[in-house]
Amino acid sequence: DTAVSQTPKYLVTQMGNDKSIKCEQNLGHDTMYWYKQDSKKFLKIMFSYNNKELIINETVPNRFSPKSPDKAHLNLHINSLELGDSAVYFCASESVGGRNTQYFGPGTRLTVL
Amino acid sequence: AQSVTQLDSQVPVFEEAPVELRCNYSSSVSVYLFWYVQYPNQGLQLLLKYLSGSTLVESINGFEAEFNKSQTSFHLRKPSVHISDTAEYFCAVSFQGGKLIFGQGTELSVKP
Numbered sequence: 675d676t677a678v679s680q681t682p683k684y685l686v687t688q689m690g691n692d693k694s695i696k697c698e699q700n701l702g703h704d705t706m707y708w709y710k711q712d713s714k715k716f717l718k719i720m721f722s723y724n725n726k727e728l729i730i731n732e733t734v735p736n737r738f739s740p741k742s743p744d745k746a747h748l749n750l751h752i753n754s755l756e757l758g759d760s761a762v763y764f765c766a767s768e769s770v771g772g773r774n775t776q777y778f779g780p781g782t783r784l785t786v787l
Numbered sequence: 788a789q790s791v792t793q794l795d796s797q798v799p800v801f802e803e804a805p806v807e808l809r810c811n812y813s814s815s816v817s818v819y820l821f822w823y824v825q826y827p828n829q830g831l832q833l834l835l836k837y838l839s840g841s842t843l844v845e846s847i848n849g850f851e852a853e854f855n856k857s858q859t860s861f862h863l864r865k866p867s868v869h870i871s872d873t874a875e876y877f878c879a880v881s882f883q884g885g886k887l888i889f890g891q892g893t894e895l896s897v898k899p
Contacts, residue, residue, distance in 0.1 A: 707886065715825075715875060717889040730886055764830060766887075775821070776887060778831040 677701050678779040680765050686785045687755060695750045695782045697765030704769065705729075706748035707776065708740060711762040720763075723748050752784075760786045789814045793878050793890035801898050802870055808863040808893045810878030818880045820861040821887065822852055825875040834876070837861065848872075873897045 678699045687693050699706065707730075708720040722730035726742045737753045752759060765779040794809040812818060822834040835846040842854040852863045861878060878890040 709887075715892045717831075717877065717887075717892075719886040719888075722886055732886075766831075775833045775836060777833075778823075780830040 678765055678767055678777050680763075680779040680782050682782060683780065684783050684785075686787065688787055689755055689757060691755050692751070692753045693755060693784070694752070695763055695765075695784070697748045697750070697779055699746055699765075699767040699777070699779075701767055701769070701777060703767040703777075704745055705767065706742065706745075707766040707768070708748065708750050709764045709766060709778075711764060711781070713761070717764070721748075721750075755784075755786045757786050760784055789818075789880065789882060789888055791878055791880055791888055791890040793876075793893045795893050796891065797894045797896065799896045799898060800868055803867045805866050806864065806868050806872075806895065808876050808878075808895065810861045810863065810890055812859050812861065812878075812880050814859070814880065814882065816882055818882055820852075820854060821879045821881070822846075822850070822861070822863050823877045823879060823889075825877065825892075827874070831877065834863070868895070868897045870897050870899060 681696045705724045707722045711717045719732050720734045721740045723742045725745050739751045742748045762781045762783050764781045766776040768776045790813045792811045800806050820837040823831040824834045825831050835844045837844050837854045845851045850865045876893045879887040881887050
């Protein structure tokens with residue numbers, strides 16, 4: 675069974691559209707994250723949720739809105755997509771206390787045309 | 788501000804040669820240290836981590852890293868690499884849990 679899963683794996687869309695990426699973890703973890711990997715492979719934190727509550731928002735444009743319906747899911751909705759949003763988006767989860775490993779999903783490659 | 792620097796963006800080596808991927812960090816507080824590996828078109832997998840205790844940590848596939856507090860380094864080493872080790876390697880820190888701050892990545896390319 676996949677520990678952290680993301681859908682879709684690939685997403686190609688036009689500028690100005692709204693799209694969502696879904697993330698689910700079956701590890702029983704309390705904390706989930708979204709990271710963005712740019713074209714130079716640099717990884718940066720975007721958001722973190724702990725038990726459905728937002729705890730980190732790293733100055734991400736408000737076109738990005740994470741939603742956590744329950745602690746096993748953290749979805750990312752993006753409004754008015756721009757060319758610069760093209761990247762690979764990774765979801766990750768971590769057990770409470772933060773001492774443990776973050777487990778990453780396979781990534782969603784978003785291409786904005 | 789906390790930061791992570793991977794000193795080499797690309798490391799080409801021949802198969803069965805030793806390799807060292809360098810990582811330095813900047814922090815005024817205690818940190819947890821990680822190495823993640825990303826194979827082509829895949830997500831990140833944990834390779835090894837240092838939380839506390841012994842400063843030398845090992846992975847199941849022959850990699851090891853040593854935490855050096857005085858030099859604020861966490862270099863990754865393997866005595867003999869395989870073609871299958873070709874991947875992007877990321878050093879990361881977290882400050883007693885929470886978000887990971889990643890280095891820029893090192894592309895390890897193992898040639899026959």
